[in-house]
Amino acid sequence: xxxxxxxxVQRLKANSVGLVxxxxxxxxxxxxxxxxxxxxxxxxGFGNGTGAPAGYLFATLVLAVFSVGYVAxxxxxxxxxxxxxxxxxxxxxxxxxxxxMLAVLAYVVFEAxxxxxxxxxxxxxxxxxxGADLPWAAYAAVMLLVTAVxxxxxxxxxxxxxxxxxxxxxAVLFAVATAVLLRGGGPDGIPVAPVNPKNAFTGASAxxxxxxxxxxxxxxxxTAMYGEESRDPKRVIPRATLISVxxxxxxxxxxxxxxxxxxxxxxxxxxxxxxSPLDLFFDPARGFIGAWAVDAFQxxxxxxxxxxxxxxxxxxxRYLYAIGREGFLHxxxxxxxxxxxxxYLASFTQSVIAVVIVGAFWATGQDPYIHLYTLLAILGTMxxxxxxTLCSFAVIGYFRRNHPEDRHWFRTLTAPxxxxxxxxxxxxxxxxxxxxxxxxxxxxxxxxxxxxIVGLVFFGGLGLGLYLRVRxxxxxxxxxxxxxxxxxxxxxxxxxxAPANA
Numbered sequence: 001x002x003x004x005x006x007x008x009v010q011r012l013k014a015n016s017v018g019l020v021x022x023x024x025x026x027x028x029x030x031x032x033x034x035x036x037x038x039x040x041x042x043x044x045g046f047g048n049g050t051g052a053p054a055g056y057l058f059a060t061l062v063l064a065v066f067s068v069g070y071v072a073x074x075x076x077x078x079x080x081x082x083x084x085x086x087x088x089x090x091x092x093x094x095x096x097x098x099x100x101m102l103a104v105l106a107y108v109v110f111e112a113x114x115x116x117x118x119x120x121x122x123x124x125x126x127x128x129x130x131g132a133d134l135p136w137a138a139y140a141a142v143m144l145l146v147t148a149v150x151x152x153x154x155x156x157x158x159x160x161x162x163x164x165x166x167x168x169x170x171a172v173l174f175a176v177a178t179a180v181l182l183r184g185g186g187p188d189g190i191p192v193a194p195v196n197p198k199n200a201f202t203g204a205s206a207x208x209x210x211x212x213x214x215x216x217x218x219x220x221x222x223t224a225m226y227g228e229e230s231r232d233p234k235r236v237i238p239r240a241t242l243i244s245v246x247x248x249x250x251x252x253x254x255x256x257x258x259x260x261x262x263x264x265x266x267x268x269x270x271x272x273x274x275x276s277p278l279d280l281f282f283d284p285a286r287g288f289i290g291a292w293a294v295d296a297f298q299x300x301x302x303x304x305x306x307x308x309x310x311x312x313x314x315x316x317x318r319y320l321y322a323i324g325r326e327g328f329l330h331x332x333x334x335x336x337x338x339x340x341x342x343x344y345l346a347s348f349t350q351s352v353i354a355v356v357i358v359g360a361f362w363a364t365g366q367d368p369y370i371h372l373y374t375l376l377a378i379l380g381t382m383x384x385x386x387x388x389t390l391c392s393f394a395v396i397g398y399f400r401r402n403h404p405e406d407r408h409w410f411r412t413l414t415a416p417x418x419x420x421x422x423x424x425x426x427x428x429x430x431x432x433x434x435x436x437x438x439x440x441x442x443x444x445x446x447x448x449x450x451x452x453i454v455g456l457v458f459f460g461g462l463g464l465g466l467y468l469r470v471r472x473x474x475x476x477x478x479x480x481x482x483x484x485x486x487x488x489x490x491x492x493x494x495x496x497x498a499p500a501n502a
Contacts, residue, residue: 029219031308033169045272047209051199060249069395069416082224088480090394098461107316114309116372169304177258187264320346392420
């Protein structure tokens, strides 16, 4: 049993959000409409071609296997730091500190990245439909301000706002896909080749297509961050994780398959590789529903990206909060609002960081989509995939050392091992395809610095952990150890006896 830290900590507001709210938060970070419109055209045009839906099928299977081990940990440990706490318990405090720093890096830059794509969509849509040509920085400022205000309050308010936006973006994608299905598809009808599993590994660059498939899920793991604020976290978080992974996967497969069917096999590849890749979605929307659907689609790209950015802001805030309340970075980050129970100082800090990053890109004349969105998305994705990989192996170590009675050949060994190997392969896919993923931004100095930034943060975290073990052992003992239920790991017996809002 883990010893209880003696330091006083403030808690996030318990019972703030239920199963549906946690699912909304997690799916919002995956941002279905942004993931589909941003990733599918690249996969079809330059990756595994019309086998892209099969790529999503493969990614669904790998991530479902990964989630088995992740869920096993979630049933034992509830902490706002999620990966930080899990890896600290499974692989040790030093690896936990390094992983925590990487996770902070990932979620901190993800918000700024999404501000970039939001600004791009808003600028082009408002200009095309309303005739007002405002600088992209104006839209970025609005998003940053609204996100900061909403995040100041109870997480339930954000969950409700995200729920409305998420339902809208899913509805338009589902409507277009279903219209294609009901009308028998496009020039080739409803072909089955796109969902043939072997076609996930064919095409001009299958590795690129598979990477973009996995990229479409980034953020699903955020379910665990809301454990302290959810009702009955030991049940809600595992269910929310599996619903997010499998539900999003089935949705991606369906939408990508019908989108390709609506364009025709040859047409889908031609449009995706052309000058207007968004026509991969706009053409079926116009042809199978009507011109109004394209207009609605464009506005929902804006609201969908906003929802994604707001969800990532919540993730970053909770990581800063989790590390801050353990006395690292600055203890003020670990304070919660006396009324709303939100990590308001960590949230404010994250807003300041996002403003600085976005402002730096704007001041240097960078493009919001090509540079701000793409480069920061690659940086964050590389960091979070490494952390996910380590988390898989942490599951094996945790149950081997702490709970031999709960060992299971599949849940705590085979599944996390396969998940870890699968995530390692995804990291390799990212490294191999970084140039193509970055597009025209690949020649920038920031692009060249991405691997060095990730390495510096990770090894800096290892160094900090080693320093604390030698020079500050009392602080070393706290790393990743502040979790729900009196700051201690909870057993199954405790789970049955303790109230949900402990």
